[in-house]
Amino acid sequence: MAEPLQVEVVSADEVVWSGQGTLIIARTVDGDMGIMPGHAPVLAVLAPGGVEIVTPDASREVVAVDGGFLSVAQGRVSILSEYARMADEISVDQAERELADAQARLDAGEDTEEVRQHVMRASAQVRAAHKVR
Template sequence: MGDLQVELVAADRTVWSGSASMVIARTVEGDVGVLRGHAPMLSLLTEATVEISEVDGPVVVAAVDAGFLSVAGDRVSILSEYAVLAQDIKIDEAKAELDAAHGLPTSDERELRIRRAEARIRAAEKAS
């Protein structure tokens, strides 16, 4: 009781749901830490990692693509088209994606692919 109720949701499924003491996410304005009693907010997420500190448990690390972070009444919703828990990331595949993205011609798509691959690599490394 008195904890944050957190949902991490991808377009096709709920990735993680439960009680947490803190959530850290990267928005377009910068990193945001959410504790119990946080003011209501709605912010845009950027391709990065999200850290969810479970109550009396480990820190859940996930990689997310752009999306939304919503905080209201000790409920935190992290909504992203794509989200994956760090333990489900195959780091070799993420590194291959990063190498492939660096080989693309300079464009917005190239930068987006680089940010996504780097987020997955950071998430996997934080979890190991």
């Protein structure tokens, strides 16, 4: 069996998760992508959502990201996102309220970069939180 991948999830201000993974599942702008040891090098643009990481002991970690990049090269997976948060730290109810509020602002015509970013982050949190519940 191939050596596990070294995985690192980095937000704009911190390393959110770092460790080994045997399977990484991430949603890209082109669709879902699964990464296993031995995967060919790739660079992909992430869509907002939850990145799943299966560790060598078969536990599963889920990280909410609001987009960003996924890079695979030489047994390493780097996930870089302006916003990243562990899904088990997210309250589903709060994330759903934030998404509804942000969507209401957008629907009311407040179409600014800040509001669109808020919708993406809240949407990512909801998706990721539901993956761990």
